[in-house]
Amino acid sequence: MQLLRSTDPDFAARFARIVNDRRESDADVSRVVGDILARVRIEGDGALRDLTARFDKHDLDNSGWQISLKDCKAAYKALDKDLRKALDLAAERIRAYHEGQLPVDRDHVDEAGVRLGAKWRAVDAAGLYVPGGRAAYPSSLLMNAIPAKVAGVERLAVVTPTPLGEVNPLVLAAAHLAGVDEVWRVGGAQGVAALAYGTATIKPVDVITGPGNAFVAEAKRQLFGVVGIDMVAGPSEILVIADNRNDPDWIAADLLSQAEHDPSAQSILITDDAAFAAVVEDALDVTCADLSTNRVARESWDDFGVIIVVQDLAKEAPALANRLAAEHVEIATDDPEAIFAQIRHAGSVFLGRHTPEAVGDYVAGPNHVLPTGRRARFASGLSVLDFMKRTSFIQLDEAALARIGPAAVALAHVEGLPAHAKSVELRLK
Amino acid sequence: MQLLRSTDPDFAARFARIVNDRRESDADVSRVVGDILARVRIEGDGALRDLTARFDKHDLDNSGWQISLKDCKAAYKALDKDLRKALDLAAERIRAYHEGQLPVDRDHVDEAGVRLGAKWRAVDAAGLYVPGGRAAYPSSLLMNAIPAKVAGVERLAVVTPTPLGEVNPLVLAAAHLAGVDEVWRVGGAQGVAALAYGTATIKPVDVITGPGNAFVAEAKRQLFGVVGIDMVAGPSEILVIADNRNDPDWIAADLLSQAEHDPSAQSILITDDAAFAAVVEDALDVTCADLSTNRVARESWDDFGVIIVVQDLAKEAPALANRLAAEHVEIATDDPEAIFAQIRHAGSVFLGRHTPEAVGDYVAGPNHVLPTGRRARFASGLSVLDFMKRTSFIQLDEAALARIGPAAVALAHVEGLPAHAKSVELRLK
Incomplete structure (x- = not known):
């Protein structure tokens, strides 16, 4: 486990190393x-x-x-x-x-008389x-x-x-x-x-x-x-943003629930109280020892666990969270919305003190197949859209073609595609 | 160019060969x-x-x-x-x-009191x-x-x-x-x-x-x-479904507008009149000779062009179109809707006699970046969604967790993930 403080002089460099560390297998499979x-x-x-x-x-x-x-x-x-x-x-x-x-x-038919649509x-x-x-x-x-x-x-x-x-x-x-x-x-x-x-x-x-x-x-x-x-999947991760008004046992269990998945999983805690961080760490050690998944969870936490102590959660945590673009983000504060509103990149967000990530794994409803390894910057969780595709469609009559066809002809000519131009021109006559 | 008739004894085999022919580069790049x-x-x-x-x-x-x-x-x-x-x-x-x-x-908040949502x-x-x-x-x-x-x-x-x-x-x-x-x-x-x-x-x-x-x-x-x-892109293709009441010059220009893109592009005509097909072919030869893109268009048509003559357009064309899952599908008939309603797989569909594919390339509005090489079976044209991602979110209070939490605990235990179970159990006490 690594402990970072946002006031450390080398914080930026150490945090960047965590962001860029790809925990994915290097084996040439x-x-x-x-x-x-x-x-x-x-x-x-x-x-x-x-x-x-x-x-x-x-x-x-x-x-x-x-x-x-x-x-x-x-x-x-x-x-x-x-x-x-x-x-x-x-x-x-x-x-x-x-x-x-x-x-x-x-x-729909637009003001130029062109029918446009999409069918899923x-x-x-x-x-x-x-x-x-x-x-x-x-x-x-x-x-x-x-x-x-x-x-x-x-x-x-x-x-x-x-x-x-x-x-x-x-x-x-x-x-x-x-x-x-x-x-x-x-x-x-x-x-x-x-x-x-x-x-x-x-x-x-x-x-x-x-x-x-x-x-x-x-x-x-x-x-x-x-x-x-769906998406290239890597090891799972959780980012827990928690103030010191949480039960440290709860937060420790949340961190372990990610760590027990895989030795390459990553659990990160961001908090604004160094003493609270220390209590969570102790609680984690105690809880972990009793788990049947102890070996995996221990290895994950020792190798990839991170605690980041900041000065001001609402001001500092969102920017760090956006850099990490984590699969799961828990916001365990009284006003989770204040932080959530600033989060741009995350697979799924768990709001408030009574929303452990594990409810999302099983029964909440949203998908638990989520982008990992910072892919929440550009990817989304699994959805019905992954099993569907869209066909666009276009329908013009003579009048509509007269309105927009000449522009197509001009562009086709300048792109050096005369058959494109001709297919429109013939119909304009 | 290949000419097929749906009544030919070897039609199924020849059509399957066209469907499975991947016109993509074999070079080991x-x-x-x-x-x-x-x-x-x-x-x-x-x-x-x-x-x-x-x-x-x-x-x-x-x-x-x-x-x-x-x-x-x-x-x-x-x-x-x-x-x-x-x-x-x-x-x-x-x-x-x-x-x-x-x-x-x-x-929204559902009947179990669970707040669920998604932010794009x-x-x-x-x-x-x-x-x-x-x-x-x-x-x-x-x-x-x-x-x-x-x-x-x-x-x-x-x-x-x-x-x-x-x-x-x-x-x-x-x-x-x-x-x-x-x-x-x-x-x-x-x-x-x-x-x-x-x-x-x-x-x-x-x-x-x-x-x-x-x-x-x-x-x-x-x-x-x-x-x-966005998607792996291959050579472009068009499927034109046309009855004999079209101007053959128009249809020839439409087929050429695809062929002139690339020697590997593919233009396919499905019609229900062999005589009309022959006239289109002649018109294509004449038009092609005059194009500045003649060399490319000729090569594409000679190598990959296909004319399929069927008995009944509305009955046979949709099934063939669905097998081909073409990037562009033109339906040049009086009642294009009858055929369109049966088309499940296509990148974009151009309805009626006055909608040449080229208007879609330039000015219609829908995207011209479309799935090629039969990928319309599972992929869609480029859209704003390709530049966005969705973050799901979940929020429970004590009462909501009491309702759905126990099921999560049961499932976590049976999956052998005790920290998952614990993170919920602790909050249920």
């Missing part, structure tokens, strides 16, 4: 992934069979390529009642929030990567699948690794609840490639979303343009 | 571009100086790194009056259409690539720059190659009109890299858009995630 993508594109199912045997240690022809929707339904029915209610509440709230994102079509349509098919093992989160499946279904995607295919053939019943239950149409037992870069290119068995999709390890992220990055993808 | 990006990232201005001397044959320190806004204004003032009026009309109409795209923020903000800075030489289109500058300015981008930087130091006054005039803030004389992958990473002289931006050659397109692709980019 790019070539390995490129080879896997090429194999799947050329060899199709055969490559999936081989790579699944090698990485996940099971034979697709024996274990079955697909997990049936019946099995997903059974997994849902078999859930403990309270857990099922929690999952239902999450799904219902996520659905309601995302329905509010559905875009409105445009269609869902993509035909979407693919969703669901990690296996520890990171197989049912909440993550809901957060990706529900926006696709709200958008109107007719075919939603999940790929997920099932190491040694084992499946995670919670993920199947969530797939049932979200209305997933297909679940394939393939993972890694090969699973992403199968969705993008299609094989004899798995039909291709138009958009691929969902979290994964460095190989999955790199596969999505390389396939951007072949299909639509 | 990826490594060259990767090397250039790395050089600019590490060496900064020095790399720009060297690469500009090598590729554009001028010395940045002599010719000047920047073109001044004063020079842009002078270029605008020096325009021929009719041309200036045409450019003004284009800018005004593009601005009006894109203002209609500005998204609306959300902020412009990115701080955007970069725009403007090609040099033949493809330096002022219309293209307007189509990229105006949406950025409508979005509210405060700093808009153009990079453009000036081979041998020469600049295109039309592009400078358009830069003035669109309100561009900086114009840099660097091009190619190095220009894109300078915008993405920043150098001592050029400050980095958050989003990069704009057309370019294969090196520019690959640079943008590789930098996706470091910055936001």
Whole structure:
């Protein structure tokens, strides 16, 4: 953990180092992934069979390529009642929030008599990567699948690794609840490639979303343009802006809730009271020791944790927050709005003392798939728009063309495109 | 040119070949571009100086790194009056259409007492690539720059190659009109890299858009995630759906207006009358011979042109159009709406006999930067949203947390994330 004070003479330089530190894997996975993508594109199912045997240690022809929707339904029915209610509440709230994102079509005739508009349509098919093992989160499946279904995607295919053939019943239950149409037992870069290119068995999709390890992220990055993808994802981060009137245990738990995700996750506290910062740090040590995720959380906090002590929260925190452009920003003050109004770059903001980031991970409604690694400067959380596209349209009659056509002719000529000019000129005669 | 009839026994196979034919460069530009990006990232201005001397044959320190806004204004003032009026009309109409795209923020309290919302903000800075030489289109500058300015981008930087130091006054005039803030004389992958990473002289931006050659397109692709980019662009295409009640000269000009862009461009005609198709083909040959762009248009039509004769336009054309997912679709019939209603995948649609695609390139208002190479299946034309991002926000009070918090606790436990659970549990006590 690093402690910085905004009054330190080297503060600017140290803060800049934190801003520019990319916690992302330097390992050159790019070539390995490129080879896997090429194999799947050329060899199709055969490559999936081989790579699944090698990485996940099971034979697709024996274990079955697909997990049936019946099995997903059974997994849902078999859930403990309270857990099922929690999952239902999450799904219902996520659905309601995302329905509010559905875009409105445009269609009007302007004063020149030109009809102009835009029609939004869902993509035909979407693919969703669901990690296996520890990171197989049912909440993550809901957060990706529900926006696709709200958008109107007719075919939603999940790929997920099932190491040694084992499946995670919670993920199947969530797939049932979200209305997933297909679940394939393939993972890694090969699973992403199968969705993008299609094989004899798995039909291709138009958009691929969902979290994964460095190989999955790199596969999505390389396939951007072949299909639509959501965003390049890196390790998660939280920025907590808190005054000294918070319970230090609460703030410590918030910082740890990010740290426990991944040794590369980053938790940052900005506060205006050095004594409060010290108490939070102590509380964090105590709480962390008791967590089952202690090892991961400890490593993240030790390596990437930061506490910044400033003189004036409202004056200094927003500028620092905008530089960090963090995935999650908590503002734990009495008047969070005063700081929020100055925040330009953040994935999601959690306002006030009773809004721990974890409610946003599960049940608040907005998407928990958010831009990481300072990408909130230019990127947004996952939404129904990631599963839709817009077709613009234009309609002119003779009178409208007479009004605006001559300008098009002039511009086409000066750009050296005579057929463009001619296509308008002929209609003006 | 290929002629297909939907009644041919091998129609399905031949059509599938056209759909799957990727007219994109196979040349391995990826490594060259990767090397250039790395050089600019590490060496900064020095790399720009060297690469500009090598590729554009001028010395940045002599010719000047920047073109001044004063020079842009002078270029605008020096325009021929009719041309200036045409450019003004284009800018005004593009601005009006894109203002209609500005998204609306959300902020409401739901029945559980949870405040939920989303705030849209412009990115701080955007970069725009403007090609040099033949493809330096002022219309293209307007189509990229105006949406950025409508979005509210405060700093808009153009990079453009000036081979041998020469600049295109039309592009400078358009830069003035669109309100561009900086114009840099660097091009190619190095220009894109300078915008993405920043150098001592050029400050980095958050989003990069704009057309370019294969090196520019690959640079943008590789930098996706470091910055936001619009979309991977490939050669342009048009699909004209026309019955035999059209003037064949008009349809021929429309097909040529796409073909004259690029030898890899593709023009496709779907009609229900083989005799009409033959007349259009003859008209195309005659018109093409007279064009100053004859060589390019001829090559494109010979290599990639397609005429498809179907039995019933309204019944067959929409399904074919959806498979092609073309950048531009013209529907030249009396009732274009009947076909348009069935089209799911297209970049932009031009309705009726008096709407040549070229009006959309210049003055209609909607963006002419559109998804190519079947990407209309999942991508949209450029819009103000490409220069904005959304921050979601959540606010709970004690009562709201008591309602939905327990579900978050249950889900956090089952996902093996105890600090997540604790951050909520502590506040529920």
